[in-house]
Amino acid sequence: MKFKYIFPLIASSLLVLSSCDDNLMEWEKDPDHGAVTGAELPLELVEKISRYEPLKSYTNFVLGNGIGADLYMSDAAYRKIVNENFDEVTPGYAMKHGAMVNAKGEINFTTIDAFIAETKKAGLTVFGHTLVWHSNQNASYLNGLIAPTVIPGSSGTNILDVAGLKSGAFTNWSRNNPGKGITVIDNAGLASATKAIQLAASATSAQPYSLQLTSPNVPIVTGHNYEISF
Incomplete structure (x- = not known):
């Protein structure tokens, strides 16, 4: 029967395939040869390639490509290939948050402005x-936006008389131009179960001085250092 010849053939084919899989070709540049150029291609292949139109001519839609902005700006051959074959480009990294925004939240448009100007000359859209x-954000800046505000404690003894505030009587404190009212509100402070001062403006509180709360005088000694915190 012919099957006895088919099975050995299949087995030998599998053996060849597995052998190829274990001996993958390793590509590397020949140090004694230099860069490979189009001049080394067979003439027949060069002529065949030359008959192809740019890639974008084979589509009826906008043909785009993701490219390296720095490489596009610095490599003339790379830029020529992109310009000839595509209608639109997207820079792979240069327009991401991490590339444009520094640790202070300032946006640097230098690279991308030059890139857009160059692509515009070539008739490309960006x-x-x-x-x-999922990555490439400026994490230090973004994390800083949501970082808690640290309010340090006093480094010394408080010499401002706040007893009138704690009692709500405003003893030794002057409510000048009180507007709709200056009061102490329970459980409205920065920490839990603490108080806050509420200054409510009225319709006539048009100027900064129209709503004032004046503290008691603070005794000071010449030559001493004092710390004011809010």
Whole structure:
């Protein structure tokens, strides 16, 4: 039967395939050869490639590509290939948050302005990268926006008389131009179960001085250092 010839053939084919899989080709640049150029391609292949139109001519839609902005700006050959074959480009990193925003939240448009100017000359449109990405955000700046405000404690003895505030009687404190009212509110302070002063403006409180609360005089000694905290 012919099957006895088919099975050995299949087995030998599998053996060849497994052998190929274990001996993958390793590509590397020949140090004695230098860069490979188009001049080394067979003439027949060069002529065949030359008959192809740019990639964008084979589509009826906007053909875009993700590219490296720095490489596009610095490598003329790379830039020529992109310009000839695509309608639109998206920079792979240059328009991301991490590339443009520094630790102070300032946006640096230098690189991307130059990139857009260059692509515009080539007739390309630029599709900006995603606004939010799984990485490449400036974490130090963003984390700083949600960091808690640390209010340090006093470094010395408080010499301001706040007894009138704690009692709510405003003893030794002057409520000048009180507007709709200056009062002490329970459980409204920065910490739990603490008080806060509420100054409510009225319709006639048009100027900064129209609502004032004056503290008692603070005794000071010449030559001493004092700390004021809010």
